[in-house]
Amino acid sequence: ILTQPLAWQAALDVVVANQEVIQTLWKAEEYSDIIVTGCGSTHYLSQAVAPLLQRQLGRRARPIPASELLLFPETIIGPGSRPLLFTISRSGQTTETIRATVLFKQRYGGPVITIGCYPEAELVALSDLALVMPEGQEQSVVQTRSFSAMLLAAQAAIALAHEPQFQTMRSLPGLGERLIATHHDLAKQLGGDTQFERFYFLGSGLQYGLASEINLKMKEMSLSVSEAFHFMEFRHGPMSMVNEHTLVVGLLSDTASAHEIAVLREMRALGGKTLVLSEDPIPTEAADFQVNFHSGLAENNRAVLYLPLLQLLSYYRARTNGQNPDHPHNLTAVIVL
Numbered sequence: 001i002l003t004q005p006l007a008w009q010a011a012l013d014v015v016v017a018n019q020e021v022i023q024t025l026w027k028a029e030e031y032s033d034i035i036v037t038g039c040g041s042t043h044y045l046s047q048a049v050a051p052l053l054q055r056q057l058g059r060r061a062r063p064i065p066a067s068e069l070l071l072f073p074e075t076i077i078g079p080g081s082r083p084l085l086f087t088i089s090r091s092g093q094t095t096e097t098i099r100a101t102v103l104f105k106q107r108y109g110g111p112v113i114t115i116g117c118y119p120e121a122e123l124v125a126l127s128d129l130a131l132v133m134p135e136g137q138e139q140s141v142v143q144t145r146s147f148s149a150m151l152l153a154a155q156a157a158i159a160l161a162h163e164p165q166f167q168t169m170r171s172l173p174g175l176g177e178r179l180i181a182t183h184h185d186l187a188k189q190l191g192g193d194t195q196f197e198r199f200y201f202l203g204s205g206l207q208y209g210l211a212s213e214i215n216l217k218m219k220e221m222s223l224s225v226s227e228a229f230h231f232m233e234f235r236h237g238p239m240s241m242v243n244e245h246t247l248v249v250g251l252l253s254d255t256a257s258a259h260e261i262a263v264l265r266e267m268r269a270l271g272g273k274t275l276v277l278s279e280d281p282i283p284t285e286a287a288d289f290q291v292n293f294h295s296g297l298a299e300n301n302r303a304v305l306y307l308p309l310l311q312l313l314s315y316y317r318a319r320t321n322g323q324n325p326d327h328p329h330n331l332t333a334v335i336v337l
């Protein structure tokens with residue numbers, strides 16, 4: 001978790017090395033829309049990448065779990081549509097992702113991009129363009145460094161559609177180092193706080209995918225009660241679970257933060273504690289704990305920044321619960337059928 005900024009630098013280097021081919025692909029007219037796919041963590045990564053693609057490239061983009069694309073392709077790809085497939089997989093060996101890609105190529109024939117961490121993987125061989133970062137590899141079953149390196153590679157590749165935005169992202173490895181150094185203690189304190197029995201992670205827009213991923217970290221590493229919701233959705237039922245033993249973690253967006261802060265204020269009034277991650281400070285009546293770290297980057301480009309801290313929160317919670325955070329119950333690093 002702590003070495004992630006090194007993998008981020010590698011991710012930026014891989015994107016720079018493929019700059020021309022990426023920019024050509026973004027402008028190509030051979031595809032009409034984009035399907036982003038993966039499994040588990042890499043499906044959640046797809047949920048962050050698809051909104052970014054749609055926002056930055058102006059093309060329709062949807063995140064679909066690889067198993068759904070494999071088993072129900074006709075419910076996803078409509079008649080006359082000519083999609084590009086954007087696959088994400090740490091191992092590049094997950095059966096559903098590979099089979100969905102093979103089916104996609106046979107049936108629809110559109111271009112395939114993949115992001116992963118293993119150059120020799122089957123998925124890499126199946127793709128027209130592969131952005132591969134061996135520096136993202138990790139021994140842990142749980143995806144941490146790999147996830148943020150793959151997210152950053154996707155964000156940076158998409159930012160290349162608007163060159164000046166890409167340039168701002170070069171500061172991310174340094175910012176990440178600083179953020180970890182300044183806020184590690186808070187993650188440790190909250191992860192070790194046994195008053196918390198339930199964790200809710202809230203994020204909207206592209207942050208929803210990250211909230212979902214961090215919820216998964218908390219669940220698989222520490223076996224705690226943990227869920228992710230879109231900010232406003234949380235008020236439509238799930239908030240009945242909020243009590244004084246609840247930590248609600250909010251990942252604020254750039255464009256809807258007033259609504260998001262209102263939800264957090266409401267959760268505090270119900271007795272929950274809140275941890276807020278944002279670019280600028282928010283009113284103290286909405287936050288028990290705040291991580292405001294002014295990066296100067298737009299949400300589209302900085303999303304990766306807070307991940308190490310939230311992974312650390314799950315790590316310390318796992319230690320507090322007596323779990324081995326590297327080896328969750330019932331889980332292996334790659335799921336092959």
Ligand code: F1P
Pocket residue numbers: 038039040041042088089090091092093094097141142143331332333334335
């Ligand atoms: C997908 C995945 C991982 C998860 C677990 C099982 O792997 O769901 O996200 O941590 O280890 O497999 P991949 O396709 O990204 O390699």
